[in-house]
Amino acid sequence: xxxxxxxxxxxxxxxDVVMLAHGSGGESMQKLIAExxxxxxxxxxxxxxxxxxxxxxxxxxxxxxSFVAKPPFFPGGDIGSLAVHGTVNDLVMRGSLPHWIxxxxxxxxxxxxxxxxxxxxxxxxxxxxxxxxxxxxxxKVIERSHEIPEILINTSGIGAMRDWKVxxxxxxxxxxxxxxxxxxxxxxxxxxxxxRNGLELDPPILSDSMPLNEMGRGLYYYxxxxxxxxxATRGGVAAVLNEIARSAKLHIRIDEEKVPVADDVRGxxxxxxxxxxxxxxxxxxxxxxxxxxxxxxxxxxxxxxGGEHAAIIGEVVxxxxxxLVTAKTLLGSEKPIHMPTGEILPRIC
Amino acid sequence: MCLGVPGKIVTITGVAPFxxxxxxxxxxxxxxxxxxxxxxxxxxxxxxTHAGSALSVIxxxxxxxxxxxxxxxxxL
Amino acid sequence: MKYVTEFRDREVAEGVIRxxxxxxxxxxxxxxxxxxxxxxxxxxGQTHSILQYGIHTALPKEVEFVHGPGCPVCVTPIxxxxxxxxxxxxxxxxxxxxxxxxxxxxxDENMFEAKAKGADIxxxxxPTEAVEIAKQNPDKEIIFFAxxxxxxxxxxxxxxxxxxxxxxxxxxxxxxxxRVPPALEVILSDPECVIDGILAAGHVCTIMGTEEYExxxxxxxxxxxxxxxxxxDILNGVLMCLKQIRDSRAEVENAYGWVAKGAGxxxxxALINKFFKVVDRKWRGIGVxxxxxxxxxxxxxxxxxEIKWKHINARKEPEPNKYCGLVLTGKIKPTECPFxxxxxxxxxxxxxxxxxxxxxxxxxxxxxxxxxxxxxxLSPSYGAAKxx
Numbered sequence: 001x002x003x004x005x006x007x008x009x010x011x012x013x014x015x016d017v018v019m020l021a022h023g024s025g026g027e028s029m030q031k032l033i034a035e036x037x038x039x040x041x042x043x044x045x046x047x048x049x050x051x052x053x054x055x056x057x058x059x060x061x062x063x064x065x066s067f068v069a070k071p072p073f074f075p076g077g078d079i080g081s082l083a084v085h086g087t088v089n090d091l092v093m094r095g096s097l098p099h100w101i102x103x104x105x106x107x108x109x110x111x112x113x114x115x116x117x118x119x120x121x122x123x124x125x126x127x128x129x130x131x132x133x134x135x136x137x138x139x140k141v142i143e144r145s146h147e148i149p150e151i152l153i154n155t156s157g158i159g160a161m162r163d164w165k166v167x168x169x170x171x172x173x174x175x176x177x178x179x180x181x182x183x184x185x186x187x188x189x190x191x192x193x194x195x196r197n198g199l200e201l202d203p204p205i206l207s208d209s210m211p212l213n214e215m216g217r218g219l220y221y222y223x224x225x226x227x228x229x230x231x232a233t234r235g236g237v238a239a240v241l242n243e244i245a246r247s248a249k250l251h252i253r254i255d256e257e258k259v260p261v262a263d264d265v266r267g268x269x270x271x272x273x274x275x276x277x278x279x280x281x282x283x284x285x286x287x288x289x290x291x292x293x294x295x296x297x298x299x300x301x302x303x304x305x306g307g308e309h310a311a312i313i314g315e316v317v318x319x320x321x322x323x324l325v326t327a328k329t330l331l332g333s334e335k336p337i338h339m340p341t342g343e344i345l346p347r348i349c
Numbered sequence: 350m351c352l353g354v355p356g357k358i359v360t361i362t363g364v365a366p367f368x369x370x371x372x373x374x375x376x377x378x379x380x381x382x383x384x385x386x387x388x389x390x391x392x393x394x395x396x397x398t399h400a401g402s403a404l405s406v407i408x409x410x411x412x413x414x415x416x417x418x419x420x421x422x423x424x425l
Numbered sequence: 426m427k428y429v430t431e432f433r434d435r436e437v438a439e440g441v442i443r444x445x446x447x448x449x450x451x452x453x454x455x456x457x458x459x460x461x462x463x464x465x466x467x468x469x470g471q472t473h474s475i476l477q478y479g480i481h482t483a484l485p486k487e488v489e490f491v492h493g494p495g496c497p498v499c500v501t502p503i504x505x506x507x508x509x510x511x512x513x514x515x516x517x518x519x520x521x522x523x524x525x526x527x528x529x530x531x532x533d534e535n536m537f538e539a540k541a542k543g544a545d546i547x548x549x550x551x552p553t554e555a556v557e558i559a560k561q562n563p564d565k566e567i568i569f570f571a572x573x574x575x576x577x578x579x580x581x582x583x584x585x586x587x588x589x590x591x592x593x594x595x596x597x598x599x600x601x602x603x604r605v606p607p608a609l610e611v612i613l614s615d616p617e618c619v620i621d622g623i624l625a626a627g628h629v630c631t632i633m634g635t636e637e638y639e640x641x642x643x644x645x646x647x648x649x650x651x652x653x654x655x656x657x658d659i660l661n662g663v664l665m666c667l668k669q670i671r672d673s674r675a676e677v678e679n680a681y682g683w684v685a686k687g688a689g690x691x692x693x694x695a696l697i698n699k700f701f702k703v704v705d706r707k708w709r710g711i712g713v714x715x716x717x718x719x720x721x722x723x724x725x726x727x728x729x730x731e732i733k734w735k736h737i738n739a740r741k742e743p744e745p746n747k748y749c750g751l752v753l754t755g756k757i758k759p760t761e762c763p764f765x766x767x768x769x770x771x772x773x774x775x776x777x778x779x780x781x782x783x784x785x786x787x788x789x790x791x792x793x794x795x796x797x798x799x800x801x802x803l804s805p806s807y808g809a810a811k812x813x
Contacts, residue, residue, distance in 0.1 A: 201379050264378075267356075267373075
């Protein structure tokens with residue numbers, strides 16, 4: 001810790017323990033990846049949702065994700081279906097056709113067997129719907145340390161890369177591309193927040209957890225070649241836009257009023273003081289397409305389940321060395337949309 | 350300070366003065382909003398809520414007058 | 426959302442802005458009125474709204490906002506935060522707080538870090554939830570970090586009403602609530618004060634009424650307009666203030682009449698008065714302001730965590746960075762603090778004004794007031810991950 005003579009408040013730089021913020025998808029996590037993981041793992045492809053693997057004959061996408069959702073059962077889904085959707089979606093976002101999934105359970109002793117069965121059946125159903133196969137897995141049981149025993153799930157997945165003319169990834173996003181969001185945002189974050197903190201709403205807000213392969217398939221088969229696709233999980237749309245802007249060194253401008261948010265989500269976000277752009281989604285993605293493909297892409301999404309509220313929310317307006325995301329405000333001025341910093345807190349003020 | 354949000358009182362339960370209300374905040378319906386500071390609130394009223402408690406019942410006439418007056422500026 | 430959407434209407438907002446422009450032209454014809462006109466909003470929620478909707482950019486350049494000390498998180502002295510952290514780390518304590526306080530650093534750490542190291546710290550939406558936690562955990566002591574202005578003093582009082590009604594013995598609060606009028610007096614009585622008009626906090630007045638502001642307009646000749654939080658509300662407050670300045674009036678006016686009434690909320694006031702009395706309170710960056718806080722009355726001292734744990738010694742700090750105080754009282758803009766955007770950033774905040782999302786510094790940092798659309802510099806150790 002460093003002391004400043006003029007200002008007695010310490011300006012401590014880094015923490016010496018892992019914090020919740022390191023898992024929230026915002027700045028702290030980005031830093032952890034950049035400063036610890038990327039330095040230790042030279043082959044880490046951390047910029048994308050899934051890694052590309054080239055064999056002699058095929059190009060595959062490979063990804064992994066862990067799920068710690070509490071409570072395990074929530075309105076609109078459960079940790080099991082979430083675990084399938086999360087990994088399937090990462091594979092779709094990378095531009096692949098998802099095929100095979102592994103499932104690993106870490107269970108605290110005392111976890112109810114009937115809950116485990118419910119979760120396993122949910123995983124089975126979700127994988128059927130997403131047209132993927134669970135081919136391998138693992139189970140570990142650890143000693144109980146919580147009053148209510150917990151479950152953690154890791155899924156990994158492999159997909160076969162589609163033959164895009166241009167691979168959808170941040171470096172292929174260009175000035176003039178339109179930014180589309182595949183549906184109304186903020187559901188998952190608010191659904192879990194409301195259940196977890198006894199802010200129960202009636203009717204409850206339902207999580208948007210769902211597989212995105214129907215949309216991925218639709219775009220591919222109708223010859224839309226997205227410049228980039230990324231699902232807006234932790235950190236929300238704000239995190240995705242900032243990641244891509246930084247990676248591709250671009251200035252992205254959105255119009256806040258065009259971002260689709262359902263009334264109940266907006267209402268709860270108002271009470272808690274949250275900006276919907278930073279809320280987690282588990283069935284929504286951001287895509288960048290060429291201007292001339294935007295309307296067609298939108299039509300396709302509108303026809304898919306979950307895509308009824310897909311909307312064009314902005315465009316890539318120019319290059320920017322450090323990456324910049326801005327939004328047009330109500331009164332016409334422009335304000336920056338920042339990468340969410342760490343733990344996302346509700347406000348009292 | 351104060352994140353205060355208006356909502357419509359849907360139902361009122363409990364025993365005075367510790368009544369609580371189910372309030373609809375533009376689509377998000379939350380129960381358990383305390384009416385301790387607004388004992389005269391009725392179902393159908395709009396109230397301004399802060400940290401789980403209703404601070405006042407919105408004077409709808411006054412709100413209407415204000416918005417009409419302000420709208421006149423945009424017509425000029 | 427009703428009573429929200431109408432006050433976010435773009436057309437209406439633009440109409441009020443045009444009206445403001447007209448009034449400013451009239452003001453400019455009066456050589457006695459010194460430009461620019463500086464209006465201070467007291468409430469952090471208003472600061473947030475002004476910057477979120479770009480209201481400051483929409484006003485004519487002759488009108489400037491000066492952001493006042495309306496953020497209770499920002500004015501909480503560091504020794505109080507240190508005490509809160511010590512209390513949170515006591516065995517058998519469940520420490521509860523509003524979300525805003527969790528990121529504010531004490532001398533060594535913030536609540537999140539203390540939690541990561543094992544303290545039982547929980548955020549609650551309403552203080553009454555903390556009483557529920559106390560009921561559910563009879564063998565633990567539950568403390569609520571009671572920050573806020575008069576508005577929040579009400580839900581805190583409510584929690585005490587419930588605790589009293591249900592004879593909850595294991596619940597206490599760390600009282601640090603503050604009051605607006607004495608802070609306003611400090612700002613207005615400063616011989617270097619440059620404030621021409623005040624936008625009073627709408628929700629504070631909803632509870633307390635406008636009575637306490639009358640002596641201030643009389644003594645200092647500065648208009649005070651009770652103002653709401655949506656963009657149209659704030660523009661209306663600005664308009665009414667400017668009209669008073671144009672007409673050389675100084676009165677208390679109410680631009681938020683459908684929520685706040687002149688008499689305030691008499692039920693809430695009576696109950697606040699039952700549990701609390703007015704006490705002197707130290708404000709971070711300003712110092713002790715007499716009669717500027719609420720403290721528990723003697724007969725309710727059993728709810729006071731400071732007394733329950735009076736043997737705890739928390740680290741005291743000398744007066745903090747003087748720049749925080751200067752920004753808090755509107756004497757300088759955040760951009761004029763030498764630490765702004767350098768040592769003190771959102772990623773590594775030094776002062777509380779940067780930590781809380783309503784602090785003037787955080788607001789400037791996030792909404793880039795004072796610069797063009799260049800983003801804030803990334804913290805020096807950030808490096809993009811490399812793809813191989």
